Amino acid sequence: MQVIIFDNAQDVAQSAAEWVAELINKKSNPVLGLATGSTPISLYKALVNKHKAGQINFNQTTTFNLDEYLGIDEQNKQSYRHFMNENLFNHVDIDKNKTFLPTCNQGENPRKQGLAYEDKIANAGGIDLQILGIGANGHIGFNEPTSSLASRTRIKTLSQQTLNDNSRLFAADEFQPTLAMTMGIATILDARYVLLMATGKNKAKAVKDMVTGALSAACPASALQMHENAIVLLDKEAASELEDQEYYMWANTQNLKINKEFGLYHNY
Template sequence: MQIIIYDDSQEVAIAAATWVQSLIKEKENPVLGLATGSTPIRLYQELVTMHKAGNCSFTNVTSFNLDEYHSINESDPQSYRSFMKANLFDHVDINQDNTFLPTCNQDQNPREQGLSYEKKIKQAGGIDLQILGIGANGHIGFNEPTSSLTSRTRIKTLTQQTLTDNSRLFSENELQPAMAMTMGIATIMDARYVLLMATGKNKAQAVKDMITGAVSANCPASILQMHENAVILIDKEAASMLNDQSYYQWADKQNRKLNDEFGFYHNF
């Protein structure tokens, strides 16, 4: 697990965008795993800026989103399809036929939909780079605490904390879904690289549990300790509860020296 601490959330977004740009430039048909929520919005803004400047084309990109609310119409403004269109898809040259979300309407069997989504990911060759955020309770995707560490794409009931955290995004007359389809933890772990972004003091405890706590289903993100290529990008506020910040900063400096001497290596 590589921990990189930045001054603020904008620096985190720029660093994450550079990773995505590197993947797109280095691989002929890259497969991106994408996330929703407030944290990735600045990342998508950076990618749109790169694209408009001619520095990043999404023509050959295939994408798979982590999750989608259950029984929500894709055209609904609260759907994650709408979120991705508003923040990224409609502003770059990606073929939207190659963008996938784990959708499941009220007439579909969630188990069959989950298996179908897993099959699509395998047919695409697997995910090269999975973007993640982290919930205040340590969830990744909608894999809430106590989720199986070997889980695959399936339907999950959201915790009250997650519903409360997300309620700010819904108006009083809007129905807030209590269930969602989500990639499983094992699905996320299959990605060749995982890039987790966390910003703000409200994520500090979850970041600490993820990095220094026991690997446990009580903090689903802690499984990333077991990933060969997990990169954690956090700002100072999100890092505020870590005891070994000086070491992480020292290690990052040494890695930068290696990159300067031998080049920035990816195994996409």
């Protein structure tokens, strides 16, 4: 696991944008795994700016989102399809027919929908780079604590902590879904690269458990310890409970030298 610590959240977003941009510019048909939530918004803004500046094009890119609320219409402003359109897709040259979310409409079998989503990812050649955030309870996607580390795309019941954390996004009289479709942990680990962004003091405990804690379903993000190419981008607040920060910073200076000569990726 490569841990990189930045001064602030904006630097985290800019670094993440460089990883995405290099992949898009390096590979002819890149496949991105995307995340929603407050943390990646600044990443998407940076990518839109790069597109407007002529630095990247998305016309050959395929995307798969981590999750979507169960039974929610994509026109609903609370849907993750709406979120992605508003924050990224409407502002770049991506073909929306190549942007996928793990949807499950009213009356559809979520088990069959989960399998169908896995097939779509496989048919696209697998995910090259998966963007992740992390919940305060250590969840990735909507894989809540106790999720199987071998899980695949499926329906999940959201924990009370996740519901509380997300309640700020819903009006007092607005329905807040308690179920969602999400990529499984094994699905996430299949990505060739995983890029996790975490900012803010409220994520510090989860980050510590992920990076240096036990490999455990109690912290689903700890499964990234098993990934060959996991990159963790943190601001100082999110990194505040990590020990050996000097080592992470030293290791990053060494990696920067290698990246400057050979690029961020080693197998594209």
